[in-house]
Amino acid sequence: MSSDPQVEEAILIERSVHGDQSAFADLMQRYAGAVFGLAFRMLGSVHDAEDASQEIFLRAYINLASYDRSRRFSTWLLTIGSNYCIDRLRRRRFAWLTLDDVAPVLPSDARSPDDAAIDRESRDAVQQALGTLPEHYRQVTVLRYWHDLSYDEIARATGLSESTIKTRLHRARRMLAEAIDTSVWSTEQAVH
């Protein structure tokens, strides 16, 4: 196998498309951090993020045959992830409609030290401020600042125009700045 990570990734994708689940497991291993991070930033809870990550990988697997190889795999995966998180946040507004979670494969209730550590993180100021943003603003903010997606990539992921994304990011920055304690923004007074 080639040592070039991109070539290696392409081979893994090809094998996964043909039903090789161990290859897809390797892909999941590569992107577990990114997908979990996205879900955690969007949903704000470790348990939701874990469940969402599993669902995102499941959706990616099901749609793998329609993956456009000209796009970066990570961007495609994050697109699926952010759209799923938006759906989940919308359903969360109507609690009675969220009864589609998978019970037998639910993450266990036992909390690992990692969970506790991440929970502590969820209490940090930035995460709390992120949680106050409307879901569409949160989506573009997370994709832009936590996953370094370009405006063009965010536009393709969300189906919005670049100008709309810029407007949303602009407003999101303002809202974030208002929500976060000013001490965090020692170097960032220019946002206002």
Add this chain to the structure above:
Amino acid sequence: MEHRTGRPLTDEAVDEQLHTALRNAGALTPPTPPPQLVERAMRRLPPVPPRIAARNVQRRRRLLVSLSGMAAACAALIALIGAWVVLAYGENTRLAGLALALPGRAALDNAAILLIPHLPGSLPGELPLRIVLGVTGGLGMAVVALLWMNLWPARTAATALTLFQRPWRALVIGLLLTTALGGVVLPLLTIGATTLPGLLVAVPLLALLHLPYLYGLAALSRGLAAWNDRSRLSRQPGQAALIALTALVVPLILITIMAPLWGLGLGYLLVSCGVGAAIISRAGTTIPS
């Protein structure tokens, strides 16, 4: 946007500044994913290549749409038949008589008549009416139960598993709930049905109250389908669940046609187990250890 020094700020510059600020605050450090995330996700992957999995998902989606349409059609048909029965026969039908007299003494007389299986023909048009109501009602139940199974495969599986683990507790809880609901709701519905606005509220309320029972029926069918092989519960409800559902619904329809009250009683008795299991498992979100 303008910096306080007066220099105009571009989006890129602001982006960069916010990025730096977030990095300095340590907010960009990615959270560590749970160690078994990939392993758990692997368990959820369908055991077929993506192309086939996508096709199955499409098929399932189409099935759900068709089932929803059929459920709505059944509900509409039942409502139409009910309206026709009331308009055409009024109090002369025994079914209507039971509904009208439930809170009073006459309920016992009506119940006695309905409890005894008898041959048709005592009232003109009664058998066809019973057949139509029994078959439509049974089909409607089956369709909604199928819908539940397909919408929430994992939840109905968890409820079925609870049924295996706590059968008696599920039955007792289900029966207690049915008795309580019957005691409170039936008189209210009967009173409500005497006025037109009351009737408008009563019908949807009755349908709504039956949704948990149909979920119970779905769980019961899945349990029955996995009687010999519980690993079936970890898969999508398939042919076995459909056969189990048919095996439950068809005898109920036949009994209901012959003796409506027996059919109803037996139906509620059976389905109450499923409802009890649904309560214990909190609608399939937990499994008792």
